[in-house]
Amino acid sequence: MSSTDATPERLSGLLAEHAALETELADPAVHADAARARRLGRRYAQLAPLVQTKRALDAVRDDLTAARELADEDASFAAEAAALEQRVPELEERLRELLLPKDPDDDKDVILEIKAGEGGAESALFAGDLLRMYLRYAERRGWATEVLDAVPADLGGYKDVSIAIKSRTDEGIWSRLKFEGGVHRVQRVPVTESQGRIHTSAVGVLVLPEAEEVDVTVDPNDLRIDVFRSSGPGGQSVNTTDSAVRITHLPTGIVVSSQNEKSQLQNRESALRVLRSRLLAAAREEAAAAASDQRRSQVRTVDRSERVRTYNFPESRISDHRVGFKAHNLDQVLDGELDPVIDALTRAHAAELLAAGS
Numbered sequence: 479m480s481s482t483d484a485t486p487e488r489l490s491g492l493l494a495e496h497a498a499l500e501t502e503l504a505d506p507a508v509h510a511d512a513a514r515a516r517r518l519g520r521r522y523a524q525l526a527p528l529v530q531t532k533r534a535l536d537a538v539r540d541d542l543t544a545a546r547e548l549a550d551e552d553a554s555f556a557a558e559a560a561a562l563e564q565r566v567p568e569l570e571e572r573l574r575e576l577l578l579p580k581d582p583d584d585d586k587d588v589i590l591e592i593k594a595g596e597g598g599a600e601s602a603l604f605a606g607d608l609l610r611m612y613l614r615y616a617e618r619r620g621w622a623t624e625v626l627d628a629v630p631a632d633l634g635g636y637k638d639v640s641i642a643i644k645s646r647t648d649e650g651i652w653s654r655l656k657f658e659g660g661v662h663r664v665q666r667v668p669v670t671e672s673q674g675r676i677h678t679s680a681v682g683v684l685v686l687p688e689a690e691e692v693d694v695t696v697d698p699n700d701l702r703i704d705v706f707r708s709s710g711p712g713g714q715s716v717n718t719t720d721s722a723v724r725i726t727h728l729p730t731g732i733v734v735s736s737q738n739e740k741s742q743l744q745n746r747e748s749a750l751r752v753l754r755s756r757l758l759a760a761a762r763e764e765a766a767a768a769a770s771d772q773r774r775s776q777v778r779t780v781d782r783s784e785r786v787r788t789y790n791f792p793e794s795r796i797s798d799h800r801v802g803f804k805a806h807n808l809d810q811v812l813d814g815e816l817d818p819v820i821d822a823l824t825r826a827h828a829a830e831l832l833a834a835g836s
Contacts (some may be wrong), residue, residue, distance in 0.1 A: 488577060490529045493532065496525040513690075520585040520650060528576040535569040538562055578831045583687035583762070585650035589626070589755045590685050591640045595661070595678025599633045600668040604789075605681045607812055608662060612813025614645050614657075621651060626748040627736040633670070640736075640752055644686060656798075657823040659685040660786030667791070676792060680739030680785075688751065689758035696754060702726040705742060725749045732756050787819075800825040 499522040502508050508516045513672040545559035592608050594601040616623045626640040645651050667674055700763045704771040722737030734756065735746040788797045794808040796819065803822040805811070811819070 485521040489532070489573075492525060492528055492577075496522065496529050499525070504832070513766075523647075524580070524585055524650065528573070529577055530684040531569060535566070535573060538569060539563045542566065551831070575828050575832065578828065581653065581656070583656070584653035587642065587644045588651050588653045588655050588685055589640060589642050589688050589752055590655065590683065591638070591752075592636065593682040593684070594631065594635070594637050595682050597664075597677065599631060599635075599670060600664075600677055601635055601679040601681055602631030602635035603633070603669070604635065604662075604664045604679055605631075605637070605639065607664075608681055608683065609636065609639055609641070609814070611812045611814060612643070612658075615816045616814075618814050619649070619654075621645055621649075625738055626752060627738050642751065644688075652685075653824075654820055655685050656687075657786075657820065657827070658683055659734075663785055663788045665788065665790045665792070676677035686755040686759045694709050694754045694757045694761070696727070696757070698752070700728050700737070702728060703746070706737075721745060722748050725753055727753055727757065730757070730760065732760075797824065 500520055501519055503515070503522060508518065529728045530591050542559060545555050545562055549555040549559050569753040590612060592605045592612075597604070613623055622644045624642045624644070626642055627638070628636055628640075629638040631637050643651050643655070660683060663678060663685055664681070665676055665678050666678075668677050671677060702725070704724045704726075706722045706724065707720050721740060721742045722735065723742060724733065724735040726745070727732050732753060734749045734752045736745040736752070739745045739748060786798065786800055787797075788799070789808060789812070790797070791808065794806050795804060796808050797804050799818050801822050803819050805818060807815070
């Protein structure tokens, strides 16, 4: 029995879901609710590769049957049959990968936070470099970005910066960026180094699936909201009103703040967006910790406590320590060419899932 034959019920169910979504999306009434239409469209796009692969596999199997029958009468069809025989297992393997359980957050937008760590001013400067890298990557993929909060450092870069990244299409951003969380290390000669010595600094990156209000209910009675005056580098006042907002979620102790917008109301909404996403991530992690060892092994790849990547400027090298990925095109990577390393991480994660399910 092939791997695809082992899950006929799951396959037929997903194919039926795709057909039902196609019918729903053809109904103009559905598009009157933009949020619902977007949610259905994303799910439809998520299932499209599975449907296309299944159709391709069916077509190749039919062609193979015909080629074998014709080869009995005409030897010239034997080569075609041999080529089709090689295609069948390739498509079966691809279908098996597509049938793996999906991360429920794969189609979500994300909130990405970058925090300077060890290394002082150099770490803050590299936090600025990473911010630009992610903004450029988002631009290359046609995603929209919005700075939610930014705390600039005295000598440039950022002590802390949070951005929202949103898809303009049905493409799920979490599926691409979920492996970026962790400690990013940089090795280079800082601009403040007079002896030309290479220093090592670290920056923390946190990636959260952006929670919608339906995902997380926040009780206003659980919140302590403080307002304060926004400030820039060196304590320089950005404005003269108490527009910055700090929200403390009392049950969990999670604290978020926003001072990037000019109005207190806008900063409050930005902070609530980050808070909802952090609460959703905390709930997901709690559920994963309570699940089986197999489930925990599947989420280990996105462990944010591990050093995940090193950016070595003298050798123009980027190394991802989780999958052994190395490339010597650091300038291009920092300019947003992240797809090769993200693809390597995605393939490794799929391989882990396949191994766990075999």
